[in-house]
Amino acid sequence: MPVKGVVFRLKGEFPVEVTSLLEDFRLAVNSAVRAGLQARVTSRNALTRLSYSDFRKEHPKMYAQHLVSAFEVAGSVLKNHRRRVRRGNAGRIPYIRRLFMKAENQAYKLDRVNGVVDLPIRAGCHVMLKLVLSDYHRGYLSDPSFTLGSLTLFPNRAIIAFRKNAPKPYAPEAALSLDTNERSLDGVLVRGDSAVVLKAEFPEIAMIQRRHHDKRKKLQKKKAHDRRTSRRLCKREGNRERHRIEHRLHQVANAVLSFAENQKSAVVLEELKGFKPRRNKELNRRLSLWPRRKLHQIIEYKAQWRGIPVVKVDPRYSSRTCPICGRIQDSRMGAEFECECGWHLDRHINASLNLLRTAISKGMAGGLRFNPGAFQHDVMMILYEPAMAARSEPNGTSDAGGTA
Numbered sequence: 001m002p003v004k005g006v007v008f009r010l011k012g013e014f015p016v017e018v019t020s021l022l023e024d025f026r027l028a029v030n031s032a033v034r035a036g037l038q039a040r041v042t043s044r045n046a047l048t049r050l051s052y053s054d055f056r057k058e059h060p061k062m063y064a065q066h067l068v069s070a071f072e073v074a075g076s077v078l079k080n081h082r083r084r085v086r087r088g089n090a091g092r093i094p095y096i097r098r099l100f101m102k103a104e105n106q107a108y109k110l111d112r113v114n115g116v117v118d119l120p121i122r123a124g125c126h127v128m129l130k131l132v133l134s135d136y137h138r139g140y141l142s143d144p145s146f147t148l149g150s151l152t153l154f155p156n157r158a159i160i161a162f163r164k165n166a167p168k169p170y171a172p173e174a175a176l177s178l179d180t181n182e183r184s185l186d187g188v189l190v191r192g193d194s195a196v197v198l199k200a201e202f203p204e205i206a207m208i209q210r211r212h213h214d215k216r217k218k219l220q221k222k223k224a225h226d227r228r229t230s231r232r233l234c235k236r237e238g239n240r241e242r243h244r245i246e247h248r249l250h251q252v253a254n255a256v257l258s259f260a261e262n263q264k265s266a267v268v269l270e271e272l273k274g275f276k277p278r279r280n281k282e283l284n285r286r287l288s289l290w291p292r293r294k295l296h297q298i299i300e301y302k303a304q305w306r307g308i309p310v311v312k313v314d315p316r317y318s319s320r321t322c323p324i325c326g327r328i329q330d331s332r333m334g335a336e337f338e339c340e341c342g343w344h345l346d347r348h349i350n351a352s353l354n355l356l357r358t359a360i361s362k363g364m365a366g367g368l369r370f371n372p373g374a375f376q377h378d379v380m381m382i383l384y385e386p387a388m389a390a391r392s393e394p395n396g397t398s399d400a401g402g403t404a
């Protein structure tokens with residue numbers, strides 16, 4: 001069931017009772033994290049068994065649901081920490097500084113007409129929090145098909161998770177197969193006997209990454225004498241970078257999915273493999289992989305929300321296989337894939353054809369047939385490019401077009 005977090009600002013003064021609840025919550029999370037580290041457990045249940053009674057003694061009146069939810073937050077903090085330890089880049093023992101709390105949907109009430117959150121603090125004490133509402137927010141509140149998920153509360157805002165029963169994906173009439181590369185998605189749309197080559201370009205993402213990488217390096221050098229400041233500034237740089245990149249990835253995903261939806265097409269993507277960096281050099285490489293992962297994540301999430309079928313396939317040999325005769329080439333090609341049987345095609349487009357072939361042979365793309373012979377178009381469609389608004393007509397010719 002897809003979930004969407006909607007951010008609400010809060011009206012008026014933040015009640016004192018809630019501030020102290022947030023402080024208690026933070027205390028509970030941090031002490032559960034410490035207890036969990038000592039006892040080497042990360043699950044919510046184990047943490048609850050471990051710390052519940054102790055914490056209960058110190059805070060006898062705190063609403064029990066909030067306490068359980070604090071252990072849940074502690075559990076995910078511990079899991080992230082453990083993952084970093086496994087990768088060999090663990091920092092210090094995790095400690096939550098910022099004030100916030102999470103309440104599951106049973107632990108608060110929401111007046112969806114007036115936008116008021118009713119939050120229990122302890123037995124006999126409730127606080128009403130008024131939300132600032134815009135049309136965007138009212139859209140979520142007034143639509144009964146959205147059910148309420150958790151509430152995450154900060155001193156200046158609240159994030160409410162809305163869940164929706166995902167619409168059943170439509171039966172695809174076409175397939176949009178995309179090979180994910182550092183600067184673009186490249187692929188084909190196949191429908192019946194015709195195929196179109198297409199591309200969604202995002203060269204600026206690699207540029208943003210490089211720029212921020214250099215900036216962080218410079219910061220580290222300049223603030224080498226002050227590690228705390230250096231770390232703080234680097235983190236800020238990292239957040240800016242992430243926001244910039246994610247903003248663009250959302251646009252790319254929207255363009256791809258709107259096109260797929262119009263065509264009643266399934267989207268075929270490759271399964272991106274896990275990658276474990278062993279040295280620093282490899283960490284740099286990993287940096288360029290996360291936008292692609294993130295892009296897939298965004299596409300899958302949005303597609304689920306909109307009822308667009310997405311198929312993920314194993315990309316093994318997809319860049320070295322000939323989709324016509326099935327021969328596997330020994331080494332990777334240059335820009336152009338060439339086969340002894342005479343087939344030749346742009347390397348990335350060829351890879352996307354192989355993804356499509358895998359999806360169809362496994363019956364994952366409905367009743368579509370794989371017919372590369374239809375693949376004669378030489379006009380490339382641009383689904384997305386940085387200057388999208390300025391130019392929307394097809395972008396000249398490409399060297400796509402086989403000999404089949």
Ligand SMILES: [Zn+2]
Nearest residue numbers: 322325339341
């Ligand atoms: Zn061949």
